[in-house]
Amino acid sequence: MKLSEKNTDFFLNVYDVVRMIPKGRVTSYGAIAKYLGAPRSSRMVGWAMNAAHSLPDVPAHRVVNRIGLLTGKMHFSSPTRMEELLASEKIDVARDQVVDFYKYFWDPSNELAL
């Protein structure tokens, strides 16, 4: 690419995808990474979320790990914040895990498939 694109546009792409997650749905770090063409860089998605705190439109609570575990709950303003946000979208959470995760799962590679 170009020299001016040396900065991680991967992060920006992550933000865009996360913003597109429909309300009441969730996705995984890996699904996003895969959609962005970096299926092995799921960690960066998580890191992007860490940096997404300044962005008000990025619903990081809708991003969980591959089995629906709320691994990032501790990074919210409160350890229970993530769970509360999900609950407000009618997504049940039990023992830090999304109930019927497969049912709420939203895969950008599948749903946004062009």
Place this chain on the structure above:
DNA sequence: CCATTGACTTAAG
């Protein structure tokens, strides 16, 4: 500059 860490995932057992 090298080492470690981390909101992860996959493969293999």
Place this chain on the structure above:
DNA sequence: CCTTAAGCCAATG
């Protein structure tokens, strides 16, 4: 599903 091991790469020490 659990454990190990390995891969991934930005950020931090």
